[in-house]
Amino acid sequence: MGPVLSLDARFYTDPLIYKKELRGVLSQTWQFAGHVSQLDTTGDYFTFSIAGENLFCVRTSENQIKGFYNVCQHRGHELVKGSGNAAVLVCPYHAWTYELNGQLRSGPNIKSVPGFDVSTVCLTEIKIEEFCGFLFANLDPLAKPMDEWFPSVRRELSSFVPQIAQLKPIEWVEVPEKCNWKVSVENYSECYHCQLNHPTFANGIVNAKTYDIQPQGYCLRHTTECQNLDKMSYPIDVNANEYAGHYSSWFLWPLMSFQVYPGNVLNTYHWRAIDHENVVVWRGWYSVDGSDADMLHSLAVQDRQTTVEEDIHLVESVQRGLNSRGYVPGPLVVDPQCGVKSEHSIQVLQQWMRESVNE
Ligand code: FES
Numbered sequence: 001m002g003p004v005l006s007l008d009a010r011f012y013t014d015p016l017i018y019k020k021e022l023r024g025v026l027s028q029t030w031q032f033a034g035h036v037s038q039l040d041t042t043g044d045y046f047t048f049s050i051a052g053e054n055l056f057c058v059r060t061s062e063n064q065i066k067g068f069y070n071v072c073q074h075r076g077h078e079l080v081k082g083s084g085n086a087a088v089l090v091c092p093y094h095a096w097t098y099e100l101n102g103q104l105r106s107g108p109n110i111k112s113v114p115g116f117d118v119s120t121v122c123l124t125e126i127k128i129e130e131f132c133g134f135l136f137a138n139l140d141p142l143a144k145p146m147d148e149w150f151p152s153v154r155r156e157l158s159s160f161v162p163q164i165a166q167l168k169p170i171e172w173v174e175v176p177e178k179c180n181w182k183v184s185v186e187n188y189s190e191c192y193h194c195q196l197n198h199p200t201f202a203n204g205i206v207n208a209k210t211y212d213i214q215p216q217g218y219c220l221r222h223t224t225e226c227q228n229l230d231k232m233s234y235p236i237d238v239n240a241n242e243y244a245g246h247y248s249s250w251f252l253w254p255l256m257s258f259q260v261y262p263g264n265v266l267n268t269y270h271w272r273a274i275d276h277e278n279v280v281v282w283r284g285w286y287s288v289d290g291s292d293a294d295m296l297h298s299l300a301v302q303d304r305q306t307t308v309e310e311d312i313h314l315v316e317s318v319q320r321g322l323n324s325r326g327y328v329p330g331p332l333v334v335d336p337q338c339g340v341k342s343e344h345s346i347q348v349l350q351q352w353m354r355e356s357v358n359e
């Protein structure tokens, strides 16, 4: 058995593959929708989109968080825009009015229609799960719960970030990349390129030699030892709790990753696929009640100027290369011992990518 080959270029360049993904993997997986702090009180809502579908989340009168397709069940107008608070949801087209739980309540003159039973009309619901304060949506009504997709991650994240339930987003950095979403996700999921391309990352906080990435269900778990904690650009108390001196990250297939820096500092990567050759990466930074805002802001700036900037050039060059007639998929460097100079994580990821379009 020879080496495993990387995926054919068409996986990253063919609009038809992307179309298949929209109906398949992108609408049958758990994807980041927003944060629970956006829905503090009854009637709070926000819109978002997944797999090209316009959706929204709302806190109902029963104090539940629900998600719906953002489409009126009369003749299809969009129901809500942006974010806000509402006692009931009123469609701007003909003023059909829905309860916050999606049930149709009333509409002008609908009582005149013989046999019209409002209780039979309801917005189309989607699955929503709260995961350590983060809201995830899945367009597959039969989707298994996140704990089955990502075993132990909820518990591990809560241990690495003891304050996770009180966190709120305080900083978002938007990074457009001219490449297929899978190029960016693959780049995130190996550290074979780190030593050469990320001097700050590889020679700074983490001891790159100990970096490893292993599957845990449909999560790719990154672990490494830290070093030079005294040289950190922000103060940390390594004795504050069990994981205060640790770095770890959890990539949740296909488009989200939680990273924890020493000092229990949580930050996220959230990829949004735009089309077959464009993706936007959102870097999110969180704190309790806006504390440490200055420190997190300078971390976000430093991260944007170093690791993120370095990666943009890599992934955009790869996308150009995948469009070249001269590219033949090369062998992956899968070291049976795994470790930082191995692409075993890419092998796993590309297997998920193949399965997601049934190839
Ligand atoms: S389309 Fe919404 S009320 Fe007519």
Ligand SMILES: [Fe+2]
Pocket (backbone or CB within 6 Å): 187, 188, 193, 194, 198, 307, 310, 311
């Ligand atoms: Fe990188």
